[in-house]
Amino acid sequence: MTQSTDGLGGRLPLFDPSTLTGSQRALYDTLKSTWVAFADKIGVQASTDDGRLIGPFNPLLLHPEITEKMSDLQVAEAQYTTLAPAVREVVIIATGAVWRADYELYAQFSVARQTGLPDSAVTALAAGDIPDDLPHDESLAAKVVFELLANRRIDDALYREAEQTFGTTGLFDILAVAGVYQTICSMLALFEIPTPD
Numbered sequence: 001m002t003q004s005t006d007g008l009g010g011r012l013p014l015f016d017p018s019t020l021t022g023s024q025r026a027l028y029d030t031l032k033s034t035w036v037a038f039a040d041k042i043g044v045q046a047s048t049d050d051g052r053l054i055g056p057f058n059p060l061l062l063h064p065e066i067t068e069k070m071s072d073l074q075v076a077e078a079q080y081t082t083l084a085p086a087v088r089e090v091v092i093i094a095t096g097a098v099w100r101a102d103y104e105l106y107a108q109f110s111v112a113r114q115t116g117l118p119d120s121a122v123t124a125l126a127a128g129d130i131p132d133d134l135p136h137d138e139s140l141a142a143k144v145v146f147e148l149l150a151n152r153r154i155d156d157a158l159y160r161e162a163e164q165t166f167g168t169t170g171l172f173d174i175l176a177v178a179g180v181y182q183t184i185c186s187m188l189a190l191f192e193i194p195t196p197d
Contacts, residue, residue, distance in 0.1 A: 007194060008048065008194065008196060009191070009193065010188075010192035011190075011191045014048065014058050015028070015053065017051045023065065028053070031057050036057060042110040042111065043110050044107045044110050046107075055107065055188075056188055058193070059191050059193070081173045081176070082167070082169050082170050083166070085115040086115040086116055086138055087137050087138055088177055089111060090125060090134070090138045091145050091177045092108055093105065093108050093117075093122060094125055095145060095149065096181065096185055098128070099189055100189070101184070101189060102188075103193050104188055105126045109122055109126075121133070121134055130146070140165055141174060143158060144162050149178070
């Protein structure tokens with residue numbers, strides 16, 4: 001690792017790709033060709049001009065073997081979820097809001113547009129609010145996530161409503177996506193990773 005001169009690594013220096021070897025290099029190449037390529041496509045900065053990874057991607061290089069399995073879980077969750085894309089995105093944004101994970105919220109703004117969520121809804125959700133004009137399923141997903149992550153449980157009435165709307169598999173899928181993004185958001189918080197300017 002080398003020191004970051006622009007602070008994009010937060011508490012971590014940014015890895016210099018020219019110094020990576022073995023499993024770190026293999027992971028770097030995988031991240032660049034998948035997640036970073038996707039981020040670039042939607043206008044989210046995920047690397048510096050000299051190829052150093054930023055956002056959650058830099059700390060993922062700390063432990064490639066675990067990152068590989070986390071990535072497998074994230075891919076499986078996204079591929080097999082029963083949640084509608086906008087509902088899934090609401091769960092991710094609500095999780096980022098609870099963690100106040102600025103980089104995650106910055107990145108999800110672009111993804112949310114692709115699912116049809118209006119910017120005003122994303123802004124409100126990122127601030128921890130639930131817009132009145134969200135469709136019922138999206139609003140309910142936000143309530144479940146905010147309540148569960150803030151209080152570590154939900155009451156019976158909210159559970160029954162969510163179970164009726166999403167089914168038990170859908171509730172599991174809400175937990176799965178929230179769990180994946182809690183890991184990412186807590187990593188962003190721990191290392192104080194900022195948004196790019």
